[in-house]
Amino acid sequence: MSILDIALLFMRASLVSFGGGTSIVADLQHEMVDHTHALTQDQFFNAYAIGQATPGPGILYLVPLGYYAAGVGGAAVALLAFLIPPMLLQIVVASRWEQMSGSPWIRASDRTLVPISVGLIGASLFTLGAPMLAHPVSLLGIVAAALIGIVFRPAPSVIVLAGGVLGLLGVF
Numbered sequence: 001m002s003i004l005d006i007a008l009l010f011m012r013a014s015l016v017s018f019g020g021g022t023s024i025v026a027d028l029q030h031e032m033v034d035h036t037h038a039l040t041q042d043q044f045f046n047a048y049a050i051g052q053a054t055p056g057p058g059i060l061y062l063v064p065l066g067y068y069a070a071g072v073g074g075a076a077v078a079l080l081a082f083l084i085p086p087m088l089l090q091i092v093v094a095s096r097w098e099q100m101s102g103s104p105w106i107r108a109s110d111r112t113l114v115p116i117s118v119g120l121i122g123a124s125l126f127t128l129g130a131p132m133l134a135h136p137v138s139l140l141g142i143v144a145a146a147l148i149g150i151v152f153r154p155a156p157s158v159i160v161l162a163g164g165v166l167g168l169l170g171v172f
Contacts, residue, residue: 001038001069003077010062010081015089017082019117021059025124028065038069041131048128141172 001009009031013024025048032039039047047068051061059082066078093100100106132138145159166172 001032001036001074003070003073005036006066006070006074006077007081010066010078011085014082014085016120017086018113019121021057021062021082022124023117023120025061026120026127027123029127032065032069039065043068045128045131137172141166 009028013027016027017024029041029044033041033044044065047064048061050064052058054060059079062078062082063075066074066076068074070077129142132142141163145163148154149156149159163172
């Protein structure tokens, strides 16, 4: 994948990432793994895991995606191409907000973006979770974590830490 291809892909993805960086996981996986074959499925999942394990915003997985696709330049371009378009859009909208805030178009956009966000996040969860369904131990871990969360209501970090410890021990 060329640097220009990475820039165009991540700029496009940034403009449809309603609901946060997780909402575009399915689209990026389709483009980078299935369509262009710039990454393997394992590289994609590793990049996502690295990004989520790193302290900071949830979009940090974009950096290793760009790196796997095109090295250090790809990492920098992926992050900048994802951040700059919505930032510029936000500047334009903020500068005109007083004029636009009463518009029925703004209210209609607000109402339509919620279901779009839910759908995009659902597609991303399916993309990330579907491979685990083939592994009975992983499926058992997901069900156990859900049941523990429902019955005992521990802090989510406790469930994540317990899953990490079990992963280190080779259980999952």
